Amino acid sequence: MLNYSQKLLDHFFHPRNVGEIKNPDGVGRAGNPVCGDILELYIKVKNNKITNIKFKTLGCAAALATSSMITELTKGKTVEEALKISNQDVTEALGGVPAVKRHCSVLAEQALKAAVKDYLNKNDK
Amino acid sequence: MSKIYLDYAATTPTDPRVLKAMEPYFCQKFGNPSSIHSFGQETRKAIEKARQQVADLIGAHSEEIVFTSGGTEANNFALKGAAYALKDKGNHIIVSTIEHHAILEPCKFLEKQGFKVTYLSVDRDGIININELKRVLRPETILVSIMHANNEIGTIQPIAEIANIIRNFRNSKSETLNSKQIPNFKFQTPLFHTDAVQTVGHLPIDVGKLGVDLLSISAHKFYGPKGVGALYIRKGIKIESFLHGGEQERNRRASTENVPGIVGFGQAAELVKKEIKKEIKQLTGLRDYFIKKNLAEIKDVQLNGDPIQRLPNNINFSIKGVEGEAMLLSLDQDGIACSTGSACSSSTLEPSHVLLALGLSEEVAHSSLRFSLGRYTTKKDLDYTIEKLKIIVNRLRKISPIY
Numbered sequence: 001m002l003n004y005s006q007k008l009l010d011h012f013f014h015p016r017n018v019g020e021i022k023n024p025d026g027v028g029r030a031g032n033p034v035c036g037d038i039l040e041l042y043i044k045v046k047n048n049k050i051t052n053i054k055f056k057t058l059g060c061a062a063a064l065a066t067s068s069m070i071t072e073l074t075k076g077k078t079v080e081e082a083l084k085i086s087n088q089d090v091t092e093a094l095g096g097v098p099a100v101k102r103h104c105s106v107l108a109e110q111a112l113k114a115a116v117k118d119y120l121n122k123n124d125k
Numbered sequence: 126m127s128k129i130y131l132d133y134a135a136t137t138p139t140d141p142r143v144l145k146a147m148e149p150y151f152c153q154k155f156g157n158p159s160s161i162h163s164f165g166q167e168t169r170k171a172i173e174k175a176r177q178q179v180a181d182l183i184g185a186h187s188e189e190i191v192f193t194s195g196g197t198e199a200n201n202f203a204l205k206g207a208a209y210a211l212k213d214k215g216n217h218i219i220v221s222t223i224e225h226h227a228i229l230e231p232c233k234f235l236e237k238q239g240f241k242v243t244y245l246s247v248d249r250d251g252i253i254n255i256n257e258l259k260r261v262l263r264p265e266t267i268l269v270s271i272m273h274a275n276n277e278i279g280t281i282q283p284i285a286e287i288a289n290i291i292r293n294f295r296n297s298k299s300e301t302l303n304s305k306q307i308p309n310f311k312f313q314t315p316l317f318h319t320d321a322v323q324t325v326g327h328l329p330i331d332v333g334k335l336g337v338d339l340l341s342i343s344a345h346k347f348y349g350p351k352g353v354g355a356l357y358i359r360k361g362i363k364i365e366s367f368l369h370g371g372e373q374e375r376n377r378r379a380s381t382e383n384v385p386g387i388v389g390f391g392q393a394a395e396l397v398k399k400e401i402k403k404e405i406k407q408l409t410g411l412r413d414y415f416i417k418k419n420l421a422e423i424k425d426v427q428l429n430g431d432p433i434q435r436l437p438n439n440i441n442f443s444i445k446g447v448e449g450e451a452m453l454l455s456l457d458q459d460g461i462a463c464s465t466g467s468a469c470s471s472s473t474l475e476p477s478h479v480l481l482a483l484g485l486s487e488e489v490a491h492s493s494l495r496f497s498l499g500r501y502t503t504k505k506d507l508d509y510t511i512e513k514l515k516i517i518v519n520r521l522r523k524i525s526p527i528y
Binding site: 002018033 | 486
């Protein structure tokens with residue numbers, strides 16, 4: 001299947017943390033309909049920790065899998081730690097992503113940073 | 126789990142009868158058809174028989190068939206061959222925006238060599254703008270190439286009508302050139318080529334009725350082997366060769382002939398000619414059943430391409446809120462093979478140029494699926510596919526931020 005790793009396929013067929021959060025503390029969006037990938041991330045923050053994170057994604061298998069993986073990597077981390085999560089962390093955690101699909105992991109990183117920055121802006125930090 | 130193949134437009138399985146016909150030509154009858162001795166004469170006879178079989182399939186004369194390595198070579202041969210043969214007569218070529226890459230890429234190449242190319246637009250169903258064609262034909266036009274039917278959306282072009290327009294244009298040109306000394310060309314320009322890779326073997330074809338000068342054929346699209354095809358060149362027309370070297374194919378295409386491939390090609394042509402009417406009826410029925418059932422059972426689905434002027438086996442849907450490659454992989458997991466026009470499935474990350482040419486948005490192009498049916502497709506396969514597709518679409522729509 002297009003050189004997708006087992007881990008990536010697992011996250012595609014069984015994504016973690018799908019959904020929305022009512023009254024999220026931060027929302028991040030990345031991608032657009034033109035390029036065919038749209039990611040929305042919702043976070044809940046308590047005592048500087050990301051206690052809950054959910055995502056909705058329109059995109060290919062790599063897009064869904066990288067979204068799912070980034071939510072797993074982020075859950076329970078502090079706000080500062082979350083800002084340090086990179087697209088490489090996501091691709092490594094998935095056991096690698098085909099070169100042509102790496103931009104999906106970049107979108108995941110962008111959406112997460114946007115969600116955290118949204119939270120920080122709302123809380124004037 | 127049994128597998129269901131619904132990607133016949135990409136390629137077809139070789140018919141076992143075709144394989145049987147090819148077999149002797151690897152180890153036993155292996156002579157070079159250009160050899161004068163009996164080994165060569167034996168294979169020479171075989172390829173000439175195949176040539177007649179292919180000619181019969183399209184209503185042509187045997188000597189009008191030039192064997193190639195496939196549809197892509199036939200298209201390159203037609204475009205570059207016509208361009209280079211006729212460059213002293215003009216430098217303008219007309220094609221459509223929805224041609225296969227095997228036409229568009231040679232066009233880009235020819236533009237770099239100084240030729241001018243006009244890309245005709247199509248309407249929402251994929252039919253070319255006839256009035257635009259009439260407007261852009263000019264004295265310097267040397268070639269018009271319009272595909273007989275499109276591989277992605279199945280739309281069939283009015284080739285005979287286009288041929289008529291070109292014929293009228295040629296005649297009107299001759300009248301205005303009366304006072305000038307006309308070079309000793311035995312044929313008039315522009316030439317008219319059609320990429321019939323998706324239609325030969327699927328629609329009844331008569332090159333006389335179509336009115337074309339050049340026509341591309343590919344064997345593996347109708348149960349023949351991969352790696353062989355042909356360019357039909359109407360008698361009297363001369364174009365520049367694509368491959369230079371030996372004198373094969375009456376000096377038109379050098380290279381030792383792919384004897385087993387050509388024999389298989391001929392056999393496939395003969396078989397499909399016998400079965401074509403039955404297959405058209407069967408596939409059209411299955412196609413329309415599949416379209417109707419999908420549109421009824423899955424919400425927010427649209428059919429892309431002309432609903433009536435359409436290949437008997439082609440279905441192309443855009444399914445709102447979900448992306449093509451994700452659906453494709455999910456279907457593959459369920460043992461079902463089809464295709465998509467989504468950017469995510471192409472190595473260039475660009476969505477289908479055909480769907481965009483219809484005026485569809487990128488979003489709609491990304492959510493497309495193409496199913497192409499074939500000889501071994503059953504109603505049961507289609508029912509199973511729809512059931513699986515419903516589950517897949519539901520799952521992906523729950524994850525989608527826009528549905």
